Amino acid sequence: MSEDIAERLKKIVVEHLGVDADKVTENASFIDDLGADSLDNVELVMAFEEEFGVEIPDDAAEKILTVKDAIEFVKSNQS
Amino acid sequence: MFDLTGKSALVTGASGGIGSEIARALHAQGATVALSGTRKDALDGLASELGERTHVLPCNLADGEAVDALPKQAEEAMGGMDILINNAGLTRDNIFMRMKDEEWDEVIRVNLTAAFRLSRGVMRGMMKRRWGRIIGITSVVGVTGNPGQANYAASKAGMIGMTKSIAQEVASRNITANCIAPGFIGSAMTDALNEDQKARILSTIPADRLGDAREIASAAVYLASDEAAYVTGQTLHVNGGMAMI
Numbered sequence: 626m627s628e629d630i631a632e633r634l635k636k637i638v639v640e641h642l643g644v645d646a647d648k649v650t651e652n653a654s655f656i657d658d659l660g661a662d663s664l665d666n667v668e669l670v671m672a673f674e675e676e677f678g679v680e681i682p683d684d685a686a687e688k689i690l691t692v693k694d695a696i697e698f699v700k701s702n703q704s
Numbered sequence: 705m706f707d708l709t710g711k712s713a714l715v716t717g718a719s720g721g722i723g724s725e726i727a728r729a730l731h732a733q734g735a736t737v738a739l740s741g742t743r744k745d746a747l748d749g750l751a752s753e754l755g756e757r758t759h760v761l762p763c764n765l766a767d768g769e770a771v772d773a774l775p776k777q778a779e780e781a782m783g784g785m786d787i788l789i790n791n792a793g794l795t796r797d798n799i800f801m802r803m804k805d806e807e808w809d810e811v812i813r814v815n816l817t818a819a820f821r822l823s824r825g826v827m828r829g830m831m832k833r834r835w836g837r838i839i840g841i842t843s844v845v846g847v848t849g850n851p852g853q854a855n856y857a858a859s860k861a862g863m864i865g866m867t868k869s870i871a872q873e874v875a876s877r878n879i880t881a882n883c884i885a886p887g888f889i890g891s892a893m894t895d896a897l898n899e900d901q902k903a904r905i906l907s908t909i910p911a912d913r914l915g916d917a918r919e920i921a922s923a924a925v926y927l928a929s930d931e932a933a934y935v936t937g938q939t940l941h942v943n944g945g946m947a948m949i
Contacts, residue, residue: 664873668831 630677630703631696637672638692641665651693669695679703706929709734712782713928714775716765716822717792719746721891722841722917726789729921730928731757735787738778765792765818766810775825784833787928788826790819790863791841797852808855815859820866823881827874836879837928840867841920842939844887844947860885864939871937880936884923887943890914911944 635649642659655661655669670686673679673695679702681689689695713730717723718739727750731737736757739747744762751758759781763774779785793815796807823838830836845853846860863883870881888894888905894914897905906912923942926932941949 664831664877671828671832 630699633676634673634696634699635692637676638669641669641672649692651696652691654691656690673699677703705931706733706925708787708925708928711735711786711928712738712778712784713787713789714738714740714761714778714782714785714822714826715789715791716740716763716818717841718750719743720791722886722889722920723789723791724750725917725921726791726841726924728754729918729925730787730789733925733929735928736782738781740774740778741792765814768817768821771818771821772825775822775829779826779829785826785829786833786835787837787839788822789839789841789924789928790822792818793841793843793856793859795853795856797856799852800854803854811855811859812862815856816862816866819863823866823870827879830879831874831877834878836874836877837932838867838870838879838881839924839927840864840881840883841924842883842885844885844941844943846885847939847941847949848947867939868937875936878933880927880933882927882932882936883939884920884927885939885941885943886915886920887941887946888914889917889920891917909944909946911946913944915942915944 638649639646642661642665644659653659655666670681674681677699679699685698689698708730713735715723715727715737718727719741727737727739731754738759738761739750740761740763741747742764747760747762751760761777763770765771775785794811796811798807819840840863842860842863845857846864849857867881867883920942923940
């Protein structure tokens with residue numbers, strides 16, 4: 626199940642940022658490695674919320690800097 | 705041109721002279737409109753005049769919680785929120801030396817802070833839909849200043865600066881943010897002026913007449929339309945030439 630979350634989440638990142646799938650590693654930083662700007666970050670968070678049915682408050686969203694951060698958040702907050 | 709069929713618009717201050725004309729004009733171009741304001745009777749009257757594609761959402765913009773709730777209510781009522789018209793505003797004039805904190809705070813809260821909160825509230829949906837129009841009704845005095853209106857002029861100048869910042873942030877998402885700056889527009893307030901006062905005002909307006917609220921509404925229709933997609937961060941002055949800036 627957790628693998629499934631990671632795969633689904635990576636797919637969103639690939640689609641949204643238009644980057645190669647092999648670049649989207651767990652340690653990749655959205656801004657530094659994947660070329661996202663701050664607005665892209667907001668949109669990614671919105672997309673994660675929709676895909677996984679979780680709510681990501683602003684203070685949590687600010688701490689989601691890497692793919693791994695996002696996966697961890699979804700894992701620990703999905704009901 | 706300027707077809708707004710299928711678009712949803714929220715107009716604040718829709719019971720006022722300019723707000724009601726903006727609502728009429730957007731509606732006439734095919735938009736669904738949500739009418740907000742404090743005077744429910746006037747809003748209901750306008751809604752029944754316009755007929756279908758109309759929703760009434762009373763809101764006191766001095767109440768922060770009510771302001772935050774309004775975008776969601778509008779979105780639920782209309783099934784979307786494409787065009788936000790931050791039109792509501794009030795004046796609490798006083799010469800600067802005598803201006804009270806409350807006079808300052810109230811004008812900033814209703815004219816500027818409410819526009820900020822509403823714009824923030826509609827942004828998420830606009831980002832998702834990759835289409836949006838945020839239109840602030842500012843004033844010529846926000847650019848020129850006006851004695852007795854330090855609070856009002858500050859709120860209107862603030863709106864222009866905020867709009868330019870929003871415009872830069874979200875332009876790539878097909879969302880535009882612009883202001884319309886009316887000059888002297890005929891209204892109940894200008895009707896109450898005496899002949900001397902009117903003559904003095906007219907002497908400053910090259911067009912030699914007051915503006916009509918419908919002329920502000922036409923500008924709003926333009927900025928809301930697809931045709932204005934490449935216009936963002938601008939202030940459109942509609943003032944008969946009284947200030948060319």
